[in-house]
Amino acid sequence: MNFIENEQPLLVAEGLTKWYGRRLGCRDASFELYEGEVIAVVGESGSGKTTLLQLLSGQIEPSAGQIRYRLRDGAIADVWSMSEPMRRFLFRTDWGYVHQDPQLGLRMGVSAGGNVGERLMAVGWRNYGDIRGAATDWLARVEIPEDRIDDTPRAYSGGMRQRLQIARNLVTAPRLIFMDEPTGGLDVSVQARLLDLLRRIVSEMRIAVIVVTHDLAVARLLSNRIMVMKEGEVIEQGLTDQVLDDPHAPYTQLLVSSILPA
Amino acid sequence: MSAPVYNFAYLDEQTKRMIRRAILKAIAIPGYQVPFASREMPMPYGWGTGGVQVTASILGPEDVLKVIDQGSDDTTNAVSIRKFFTKTAGVRTTTSTLEATVIQTRHRIPETPLSETQVLVYQVPIPEPLRFLEPRETETRRMHALSEYGLMHVKLYEDIARHGHIATTYAYPVKVDERYVMDPSPIPKFDNPKLSDCPALQLFGAGREKRIYAIPPYTRVVSLDFEDHPFQPYRHDAQCELCGAADSYLDEVITDDRGSRMFVCSDTDYCETRRAMGYAAPARNSDAEPARD
């Protein structure tokens, strides 16, 4: 597949660096993301994956470097030069963020319908019937039975919560989704179903995704390209199959051989 | 005989100036919650210490004070606040809405239309309308700052999903001057339309939470709703059984130990004034004689 149909990248990261005081979170990450492209960020715990994701999604301010994003109207915006309201608006309309822990991404005391409808109400939807209709559609798309629309996520299983979180993010048809270990903490069979669903929706909607995972199998299944992180730095990047089948960096070789036994 | 140990209206002048500054800021930014250094008052929180501090700060010797609690001038709460200001400020008090220049209220807006020469001071228990869904203060503050009010409609959505209609009947959220979403304190939503375009200055004081906010005279106040579930004020479909009023907010009161009930105006001054003018109970089928023609 060729993702460079539209010649302008959707997002460009340049020299992204984050220091937590004297501790390094992530250093000098640079890459381009195109529309509809899925990039996996892999690496062991503490290697800087979450930091990179939070930098990219405008949730923490970089110590150095910049992020440029192509808005729906074609204008290129520097994420940290835009106003805070603008950045927050982008975050809840054209972007989505799926947390590993669904409790962080959902309102646990609000019904599933209200969780999905919130973004619509935030952008000015004021017709209850329309909001409920959109929520019903989205619950169906993530395979949540319609009769669970008025239940709160407290009554949901882990897998359902994660699917609800996805619906809540996708309802505004964002062009870019960030996911931090979306299948982490789920049973293997539940993981497989979620991955299938993610793969289907992402390709149907042609959403660009940056997905953090320590699971190379998840990366192989979902992503077109992969970035390998170690001690805060991106040490190898390329097409997912190429990197996983023929890793260059010794660390990647170790990672591949230990997690994907032949 | 001995001189009072406190200043006029209890609070010292420096504290009043601080509170007045908060009030002025609140008036300048309609609906915005201004933090203030709430003082200990000689009464427990929940007794309207926020409202009392606001009243104390705006009261002058010429003012005539009315205090109502759920529409009534003679509950313990209303009586003791009135006594407090009689004692500490020596101001004249009244139960008449027309006569009063300052009205401190808990949970009602008087039925009698207010005028430009009056100030209505509300006692507020919880000033933050977003608290119900977002307990983090840093987050609610940012939501106000950036006018991110989607969450307020989530609350109304939840109401409809659960009850089939917007079941919020008290403290019904409003938007002030097309900018800040505000909790009007636990007044019945029947009173919400009176918030808007009101000739009187409306001040809100939350003592425990240390917040003051305001609706300046003639400010547009809109109750939040959905296009297909529009805001509807509610009153019992009945007439007051003392004065026959068909337009006032009614309380249902139990009249004997067999559970008999009757509807009466919640605003006692309104009801008494009407009765003094000759209005009386409506004719009832079961009654032998109608009370008036």
Ligand SMILES: Nc1ncnc2c1ncn2[C@@H]1O[C@H](COP(=O)(O)OP(=O)(O)O)[C@@H](O)[C@H]1O
């Ligand atoms: N809020 C923080 N304060 C201080 N150090 C942090 C913070 N968040 C992450 N770090 C440090 O930054 C490094 C990268 O962490 P993180 O991005 O969470 O890695 P990963 O997601 O790959 O496990 C780690 O050394 C971690 O301890």
Ligand SMILES: [Mg+2]
């Ligand atoms: Mg992490």
Ligand SMILES: [Zn+2]
């Ligand atoms: Zn009456």
